[in-house]
Amino acid sequence: QKEVEQDPGPLSVPEGAIVSLNCTYSNSAFQYFMWYRQYSRKGPELLMYTYSSGNKEDGRFTAQVDKSSKYISLFIRDSQPSDSATYLCAMSALYAGGTSYGKLTFGQGTILTVHP
Amino acid sequence: ETGVTQTPRHLVMGMTNKKSLKCEQHLGHNAMYWYKQSAKKPLELMFVYNFKEQTENNSVPSRFSPECPNSSHLFLHLHTLQPEDSALYLCASSQDPGERSSPLHFGNGTRLTVT
Numbered sequence: 001q002k003e004v005e006q007d008p009g010p011l012s013v014p015e016g017a018i019v020s021l022n023c024t025y026s027n028s029a030f031q032y033f034m035w036y037r038q039y040s041r042k043g044p045e046l047l048m049y050t051y052s053s054g055n056k057e058d059g060r061f062t063a064q065v066d067k068s069s070k071y072i073s074l075f076i077r078d079s080q081p082s083d084s085a086t087y088l089c090a091m092s093a094l095y096a097g098g099t100s101y102g103k104l105t106f107g108q109g110t111i112l113t114v115h116p
Numbered sequence: 117e118t119g120v121t122q123t124p125r126h127l128v129m130g131m132t133n134k135k136s137l138k139c140e141q142h143l144g145h146n147a148m149y150w151y152k153q154s155a156k157k158p159l160e161l162m163f164v165y166n167f168k169e170q171t172e173n174n175s176v177p178s179r180f181s182p183e184c185p186n187s188s189h190l191f192l193h194l195h196t197l198q199p200e201d202s203a204l205y206l207c208a209s210s211q212d213p214g215e216r217s218s219p220l221h222f223g224n225g226t227r228l229t230v231t
Contacts, residue, residue: 004158034219043120043206043222044159088159103172104220106158 006107023089139207
C-alpha cells in the first residue's frame with residue numbers, strides 16, 4: 001500500500017465549477033499537509049500549507065484535513081482555465097527533535113483541466 | 117534572478133557519459149534538496165543538504181553524486197546512468213528543514229533523457 005494515495009484523474013470541469021481534489025494516507029505520524037500546483041514544464045509551487053486537522057481558506061482555495069480519517073481535500077471555487085494544472089498533495093511527519101527535515105511524501109498528482 | 121534556478125533545462129546523455137546538473141537559489145535559504153519526478157509516479161526525495169551538510173540520502177544509487185559547496189548552490193553529478201533514470205530532476209530549497217512553517221520552493225527542473 002502506498003503511503004499517500006491520490007487519484008491521477010484526469011479531471012475535466014467547465015469554467016466556474018467547484019473542484020474537489022483528495023488524498024488519503026496511511027502514516028498516522030503525518031502532521032503537515034500541503035498542496036502544490038504544477039503547470040506543464042514548470043516546477044511545483046506551494047498553494048496551501050496546513051498543520052494538523054482543520055480548514056484553511058485562501059481566496060478561491062480551501063484546504064481541509066481530517067486526521068481521524070487520514071483524508072485531505074483541496075476545493076477550488078469558481079474554477080478558471082488558468083487553474084488547469086497538476087495538483088500534488090504532500091505531507092510530512094515530525095521526527096526526533098521535533099523536525100520534519102524537509103522530507104515530504106507526495107501523492108501521484110491529479111491532472112485538472114478547466115475548459116471555457 | 118529570483119527563486120530557484122536549474123540548468124540545463126533539458127539534457128540527453130548516453131549511458132557512458134558524465135554530466136552535472138546545477139541548481140542555484142536566490143532566496144537566502146539554508147537547506148537544499150534533490151527530488152526525482154518520473155512519469156506516473158510521485159516525487160521521490162533523493163538528497164537533503166542542511167547548511168551544506170548532507171542530512172539525507174534516500175537510498176540513491178551511487179551513480180548519482182550530489183555536491184553542495186555552499187548554501188546557495190547544489191549540484192548532481194551523473195555517471196553511467198541507466199535508461200530508467202530518465203526523469204525530471206527537481207531542485208528545491210527551504211529556510212530551515214527543522215522549521216515547521218518552512219515550505220519547499222522548487223525550481224523548474226532538468227528534463228533528463230538517458231539513451
